[in-house]
Amino acid sequence: MAWLFLLDDRVDESDVGRDADLLEEYLHDLQGTALGTRGAAGPMGQALEDLVARASAGMGEVWQFRFRRNVSDYLSACVWQAAHRQAGQVPRPDVFPRWRRACGAILPSFDLVERADGGALPSCVSYSRPYQDLLLAAADLVCWTNDLMTVDKEAAHGDPHNLVLVTAHDRRQDRRTAATEVAAACEHRMRTYTSACRDLTDLTATLGLPDTVRDHADRCAASLLVWIRGHLEWGLRTPRYGARDTYAKES
CATH class of the missing domain: 1.10.600.10 (Farnesyl Diphosphate Synthase)
Structure with missing residues (x-):
């Protein structure tokens, strides 16, 4: 929860959260850490790597894949949100809940x-x-x-x-x-x-x-x-x- 709040505030309360391309670049290394495709970079990446590793300990591969994918989906959704902010668009109600x-x-x-x-x-x-x-x-x-x-x-x-x-x-x-x-x-x-x-x-x-x-x-x-x-x-x-x-x- 602490990690999520820190990142959420970074995205929501600063200019990076209103520029989809800038945010995509900012989250690039975190995406790799979430999916296990690259090593952690920076304090947020190192914290995420530690959290994912400890949460996954003793859990099966299917659960680990699902957990990593859901973390990745959160990061992608932050970029979707930034794109709408940048364009001054209100999301459509049919897609917003997902x-x-x-x-x-x-x-x-x-x-x-x-x-x-x-x-x-x-x-x-x-x-x-x-x-x-x-x-x-x-x-x-x-x-x-x-x-x-x-x-x-x-x-x-x-x-x-x-x-x-x-x-x-x-x-x-x-x-x-x-x-x-x-x-x-x-x-x-x-x-x-x-x-x-x-x-x-x-x-x-x-x-x-x-x-x-x-x-x-x-x-x-x-x-x-x-x-x-x-x-x-x-x-x-x-x-x-x-x-x-x-x-x-x-x-």
Whole structure:
């Protein structure tokens, strides 16, 4: 989290985050470190190499590949974000949620849930429809509640990479109306999460997986909910976003 915040602030709070070509060059070595194709360069690269190595210790190659790819996708999404800032373009609502997940580095963070809860899930579980539904619903809930908490800050900085601002622009709404729609979308994603939890339990039973694997899958699903709630509680208390002045509590 500390590494992500340092890089995120470097990208969001400086001119490098508004020049896609400059940012692509800046992130070039980090991309190689994330994918394991080149050695680390500079403090951020060395820190990333250390984090990836320690996170991957004892985990299988499939998990390691997925984790590295998700870190790489986050770095690429930073460049996508910079390109939109540079051109003064508001992202299209049909593509924004996918890019928002990547920009938020949520999926590599969620990969660590498996590690913390006992190791990598088998591919028949991690790539199944219920677990993928869980991951995406949880990721959207983290990102969209974050957008509710940060909308005033990002609007003040002229940064449109926020679901409330994207919705307001696309539907020609005021910010408060758009925030209400985003809050309703969060409720829908929460229902998706709840339904997927039941489907995951049914799936692991149908596949006849050992009780240890079934329990592990259920723990991972529960940990995603803890992640969602923990992020919300932190966001409402941290002075980072000036949360008392946003729409999150109302929504």
